[in-house]
Amino acid sequence: xxxxxxxxxxxxxxFATVAAALASRKVSNSLIALFYTSxxxxxxxxxxxxxxxxxxxxxxxxxAISVLLLSVVLITGESKLDLGARKLALxxxxxxxxxxxxxxxxxxxxxxxxxxxxxxxxxxxxxxxTLRPWDLLILVTVFGAAMLSVISLLxxxx
Amino acid sequence: MASDQAILLVTGTALLFVxxxxxxxxxxxxxxxxxxxxxxxxxxxxLFASGLGFGSRLxxxxxxxxxxxxxxxxxAVGLAIVVVVYRRYHTLNPDEIRRLRR
Numbered sequence: 001x002x003x004x005x006x007x008x009x010x011x012x013x014x015f016a017t018v019a020a021a022l023a024s025r026k027v028s029n030s031l032i033a034l035f036y037t038s039x040x041x042x043x044x045x046x047x048x049x050x051x052x053x054x055x056x057x058x059x060x061x062x063x064a065i066s067v068l069l070l071s072v073v074l075i076t077g078e079s080k081l082d083l084g085a086r087k088l089a090l091x092x093x094x095x096x097x098x099x100x101x102x103x104x105x106x107x108x109x110x111x112x113x114x115x116x117x118x119x120x121x122x123x124x125x126x127x128x129x130t131l132r133p134w135d136l137l138i139l140v141t142v143f144g145a146a147m148l149s150v151i152s153l154l155x156x157x158x
Numbered sequence: 159m160a161s162d163q164a165i166l167l168v169t170g171t172a173l174l175f176v177x178x179x180x181x182x183x184x185x186x187x188x189x190x191x192x193x194x195x196x197x198x199x200x201x202x203x204x205l206f207a208s209g210l211g212f213g214s215r216l217x218x219x220x221x222x223x224x225x226x227x228x229x230x231x232x233x234a235v236g237l238a239i240v241v242v243v244y245r246r247y248h249t250l251n252p253d254e255i256r257r258l259r260r
Contacts, residue, residue: 004161004162004165006162007161007162007165007166010166010169011165011166011169014169014199014203015169015172015173018173018176018177018196021192021196022176022180022189022196027186027188027189030189030192034192034195034196037196037199038199041199041202041203044166044206045222048162048206048210050206050215050219052219052223053206053219053222053223053226057202057226060226060227060230061195061199061230064230065195065230065233068233068234068237069191069192069237071237072188072237073188075241075244076240076241076244076250
């Protein structure tokens with residue numbers, strides 16, 4: 001039962017963020033909820049041992065596509081973000097803190113590296129298969145900065 | 159692992175169909191693009207979950223990576239079309255755009 005808790009939690013997170021994205025009337029709220037969906041999907045891939053796909057999902061969808069969507073939202077003028085949505089965006093802070101704490105715990109417990117998966121037969125690309133906590137910390141910092149940019153860009157329209 | 163695979167497969171399939179349905183009924187082109195992204199997420203998760211039960215996941219991982227890149231490219235092209243349509247018709251409602259084209 002305990003082993004089924006994690007996939008259920010991840011699935012619940014995916015459904016909750018997707019429901020928030022599709023049910024929201026404002027496009028800017030949908031954009032922020034979709035950002036969280038990308039993050040949860042990336043965490044799901046990473047949790048099941050595929051750090052490459054997790055990073056690819058986060059970089060592609062939570063990074064590039066979110067910026068594209070944000071640009072189009074700003075171009076089309078549907079960028080009103082009220083205080084409730086700003087609180088939704090600020091919910092990224094505890095998520096980032098949780099991931100950062102997990103990464104720090106991995107660093108201090110000496111689990112950095114993931115050597116058992118590094119010796120696959122992919123040669124120079126093998127580093128992509130290893131989940132290194134400091135890379136994760138840098139990623140969290142970048143995502144935090146991106147979310148602050150979203151808040152300042154969309155929040156200034158009111 | 160089998161139950162994990164089943165849960166993730168069901169979740170991915172549900173997201174895929176929710177995304178497709180929402181893309182079809184949405185009255186805003188931006189929301190349609192976002193619904194398409196949800197469908198891509200569902201497809202990626204279902205593809206990933208299909209490879210969880212086997213020893214080597216190289217095939218499913220390759221398909222997921224391909225799906226991510228193709229989905230992102232399609233979405234970028236769709237967003238470019240949305241911007242062009244908005245500049246021409248000043249609306250994102252498909253019914254309104256269809257009416258204005260006549």
